[in-house]
Amino acid sequence: MACSRWRRRQRALAAALAWLLLAALALPALAGVMTKEALARRFPSPLMVGEKDAALPIWPLLRQNATAIELVGYAFESVDFAPVPGFSGTPVNLLVAIDPKGSFLDVQVLSHHEPVFLEGLGEAPMFRFVEQYRGLSLTQSVAIDTAPRGGPRNEGSLVHIDGVAKATASVRIMNQSVLASALKVARARLGFAGAADPDQIARLRPDVFERIGFDDMRREGMVGHVILSNRQVEAAFAGSAGEGLDPEALAKPDEPASEFYMALASVPSIGRNLLTPASWTRLSDRLEPRDHALLVAYGGRYGVLGGDFVAGTAPDRLLLKQNGLAIEMRDLDLDLKSAEPALRGKSLRVFRIIGQSGLDLAQPLDLALVVKRAKGIIYPERINREFSSALRLPARFYDAPVANDKGWVAIWRQRWAELALLAAGLAVLAVALARQRALVANPRRFAWFRQGYLLFTLLFIGWYAQGQLSIVNLTGALQALRDGRGLEFFLYDPMTVSLWAFVFVSLLVWGRGTFCGWLCPFGALQEFIGKLAQRLRLPQLTIRRHWDARLKLLKYLVLASILGSVFVSAELADKLVEAEPFKTAITLNFVRSWPFVLYAGALLAASAVVYKSFCRYLCPFGAGLAILGRIRLLDWLPRRRECGKPCQTCRHRCEYEAIRPDGGIRYEDCFQCMDCVVIHQSDDLCAPLILEKKRARVVVIHAATPS
Known part of the structure; x- marks a missing residue:
């Protein structure tokens, strides 16, 4: 009867959580709050x-x-x-x-x-x-x-x-x-429309160099070439106010007006092949990391630089674009010499493109010559036409960008060593729990294994790697869903995500006890204090079973209050989550204002006389896992038909009061300490095995020898 009532209560709590989730999805999202007066x-x-x-x-x-x-x-x-x-x-x-x-x-x-x-x-x-x-x-x-x-x-x-x-x-x-x-x-x-994020663009591979001929560079798109005749230029102005304003173009339509080559000379396989060694060295010395240099070789009566051009400034007749966005470049004012016969006799200019510009080597680059004409004297009407050529750098000369490296991916890469150690620790735990009979075959060895693993949980997962799962994870997810947002923010904490992935699987297989009994740093700290208190023979308070059952309901009330506050007030939720001492004891190492330190210290002191009292009676996160643990697929702790009828050894030895009088396990209260499994497998501790051992003993009776 009591069991059926408890199951009904849990189903009601699960339904309440589902309604809270639906309510979250119906609430409006946040928006800006500033007014002109406040600004x-x-x-x-x-x-x-x-x-x-x-x-x-x-x-x-x-x-x-x-x-x-x-x-x-x-x-x-x-x-x-x-x-x-x-x-x-x-x-x-x-x-x-x-x-x-x-x-x-x-x-x-x-x-x-x-x-x-x-x-x-x-x-x-x-x-x-x-x-x-x-x-x-x-x-x-x-x-x-x-x-x-x-x-x-x-x-x-x-x-x-x-x-x-x-x-x-x-x-x-x-x-x-x-x-x-x-x-x-x-x-x-601000005109950043097409600009790439400087952290999300292809990067030059400065160590790659190939000997490439000029014609091969042109075929691969590494060198652009534009030849403009007077006829082409005039045709571009046809029908506009600029038509017919260049007498020389009209008189000699088939003669060249302008010619230029362009190439990214900062790419070693281009610059070193086009420039003399001294010029390449001079250019390299002037460039900062991630900068680019555009080499332009030009000739013709209409040059790429106007008569009023000032060295060291941006060119007035050249326009560099990528994906439709203009990219600024400035003259480096370098006297360079070309090693390529096709460029000899032409004027050379090299322009610097700073690394912050967002130029992406994986995307085509357009360089346009701007031909300008003006009609009128006092207030002249200016008419411009652009003549462009495109560059494309082969993929072997750059490293492609890594998506999202600016966001959460970067922190995963930085913490790869910690994640590898965590993965190894979780693998050890999974194998140990899956092979529980071998694990508990030697009680002393099992005790050392458990204490060692809890030390790993406290020192590495908790205090070092900051991997304490918390009720804040649940309230954060609810608030994000309430506001119509995703859960990507969890990805900024790889330890939390990795632990949650393991905990979700363990909930399916073993229930809530895998986290609460093995992976909770604060739980491990409580257990160490409780065991130390027992060794020091501090008096232990025994909670009567009916009171123990009632006190265990408190954590569900705390859980419901915290989750409910999410939909009332974010400020209220911030205060209620402090029912957990995890932030004080684990995240901040007790470096906090005295009321919080006093609260966490009091809970740890209580665990010295009432074994893991916070975990059993108050922990809202444990309550949430207990509810989620109802999806458990296995009743994996071994039992015998004699368990509870008549043997009560495991029940009386269970410090969590997680074994019913009939011998069944209450998995929602079980912390997987596995003390009952040690007893179950021991010929010296398990009463049914001791009895079988006695029944199997053979007593040899010898006939009396006549005196």
Whole structure:
């Protein structure tokens, strides 16, 4: 009867969780909250906040310059453009301001629900982190260092900023929010529309060099060639105001007007074959890492440089484009010599394309000669025509970009060693649980194995790798689904994802006890304290069975309260998740304000006299796993028909009170300590085996010897 009532309660709790999930999907998503007045307080005089853009949720920032009003930049909220969920499931909302060139004027935190910064590390490290973006540019690649080094450090096109220890995943999510939202605004308003992310483009392979002939380079598209006759140029202006304005073109239509070759001389297999060794060395010395150099050899009466061209500036008659977007280039003012006979006798100019420009070697590159004509004297009408040629670099000269390397993929790569060690540890545990009879064959060896594995869980998974699964994972998922967002934010914490993958499988096979009994760092810490207390012979409190059953229901009440708060108030949810001491004891190593340390310490002290009391009675995450564990496929702990009838050895030895009087296992309360399996397999501990052993004993009776 009691068992059927308990199952009905669990079904009701599962149904309640399903309704909470459906309710989450029906709630509206977040949007920006700033008003013009609020922005004016954050950007005071001499700045002025203009009217909100009609098409985008952005605000122009203006400044009075004499009689003119000039645009200083745009301000916007990250949640309107890149609502990347944080670990609470709710995005961090950042106020971002960028200037017309794509540099950051300011980044401020408007709101957040990141657990590690709420009554944990505090918000100060978060504020210091976002302050580092001031003065950085969207054309730079941003790398986040785990060890602070004193602020941003520029290394050419790469800039390093300080991360926050214990909050690595959170700051990466914030970085993604800042850059993704700013790039969207830059593409829409600053002409960044076709620009590639500098971290998502093909990279030159500087160690690759081939001897290639000039004709072969032209056939492969590595060298572009344009020859324009006067007739072609005139035909391009036909029907416009520029028609007939060049007398020489009209008088000599078949003579050349302009001719030029172009090539990416920064590619060793191009530059070293086209230039003399001294010129190649001179060019290489002038280029920064990731920079490119465009070599142009030209002739004809209409050159690629105008009469008022100034050395070291951008060319006025050449236009470089990729995917329809103009890419800036500047003259390097180098006197170079060509080793290629086809280029001798022509003028040579080399133009630098900075690495931050986003030029992608895997995409075609177009160079256009702009022919300009003007009609009129006082207010001349200017008419331009473009004549272009395309370049394409063969794939053997570059490395293709790796998708999403700027986001969560990078952190997975950085933590490959930790993930490999975790995978090995999980494999060991899976094999051990699958071969439980061999595992417990020697009780002493099993005890050493279990204590050693729990030490691995506490020291490596918990304190070192920060892999403590938590109720925050569940509330974060619910909040993300509530706001109509995906769960990609979990990918920024590879340890959490890897552990969850294993836990989901283990729930199917063995139930909730695999995590709670073997993989929970706080649970391992409690167990060590409990065992130490028993060795020190501290008095142990015995909870009566009927009270134990009632107290175990508390954790389901805590779980329901926390999950329900998600749909009431994010602030309330932030407070209720502190029922878990995991953040204090594991994530922050007790470096926290005293009320939280006192709470976590009290729970650990309680576990010294009531074995793993928090896990058994209060843990909301354990309650959630107990409900999810109902999908378990196997009743895998071995039982005999004598278990419970009459033998009660395992039941009385079970410190979790997870064995019913009839000998059955309550898997929702079982922590897989496997003490009952040790007893079950032992001829010296299991009462039915001891009895069988006695019955099988043969007593030899000898006849009495006559005296």
